[in-house]
Amino acid sequence: MASDLFRARRVAPSILSADFARLGAQVDEVMGAGARVIHVDVMDGHFVPPITIGPLIVSALADRVHSAGGALDVHLMIERPEGHVAEFAKAGADGITIHAEATPHLHYTLAEIRAAGCGAGIAICPGTHPLLLAEVAEDTLDLALCMSVNPGWGGQQFIEPSLGKLTRMREALPADVVLEVDGGINQDTAPQCVAAGANLLVAGSAVFGAKDPAAAYTALAAAAGAI
Numbered sequence: 001m002a003s004d005l006f007r008a009r010r011v012a013p014s015i016l017s018a019d020f021a022r023l024g025a026q027v028d029e030v031m032g033a034g035a036r037v038i039h040v041d042v043m044d045g046h047f048v049p050p051i052t053i054g055p056l057i058v059s060a061l062a063d064r065v066h067s068a069g070g071a072l073d074v075h076l077m078i079e080r081p082e083g084h085v086a087e088f089a090k091a092g093a094d095g096i097t098i099h100a101e102a103t104p105h106l107h108y109t110l111a112e113i114r115a116a117g118c119g120a121g122i123a124i125c126p127g128t129h130p131l132l133l134a135e136v137a138e139d140t141l142d143l144a145l146c147m148s149v150n151p152g153w154g155g156q157q158f159i160e161p162s163l164g165k166l167t168r169m170r171e172a173l174p175a176d177v178v179l180e181v182d183g184g185i186n187q188d189t190a191p192q193c194v195a196a197g198a199n200l201l202v203a204g205s206a207v208f209g210a211k212d213p214a215a216a217y218t219a220l221a222a223a224a225g226a227i
């Protein structure tokens, strides 16, 4: 995929819980502590109730993140994402993840993401069976994202059956497909997700909700055995 940074075991801080009035400085703080994958949550007010951010913010962060050796992991919680792939790629996304529940055209959209030069991912909600990933796994999939909360908000509690789901996904997916988990990741749940087979751990409130995001990142990465 576009960025090999996604393949290692890493904690990916989600800027959803950052202080947006000082977003650049907050990203610098976690990258200074070693973070290299920055997770960007895009919500449209339709697929999920909240509206968050769009390509302008991706573009505003892209140079800063890339020049520090990092990558932008863009999680699209939007309906019919196929109409928006090009603008996020142009804004500087390195990986673009769409929701399985948000379009009937998964194969087409994944191919569109790859053609735009980005890694192509599919996220599934807690109520979605991972079986459909098998249909695209060999062909067009770089990353699978298991939501361990219902998408839309930071700070929710980890849904325990996600651990079994991660294990099943890891077993079913080709070895080179990144397995990401998102929601309720903290020092307790992170090592459990790693044991279940996840390698990319998204953390929002556990990092940016802390008084010292850099220290929180370092502690979480250590708990997960991440680099």
Ligand code: DX5
Pocket (backbone or CB within 6 Å): 014, 015, 016, 017, 039, 041, 075, 149, 150, 151, 152, 153, 154, 155, 156, 182, 183, 184, 185, 202, 203, 204, 205, 206
């Ligand atoms: C939720 C988002 C997450 C969110 C996670 O819909 O996809 O990336 O930032 O937040 P925490 O880590 O607080 O559960």
Ligand code: ZN
Pocket (backbone or CB within 6 Å): 014, 039, 040, 041, 075, 182, 202
């Ligand atoms: Zn996310």
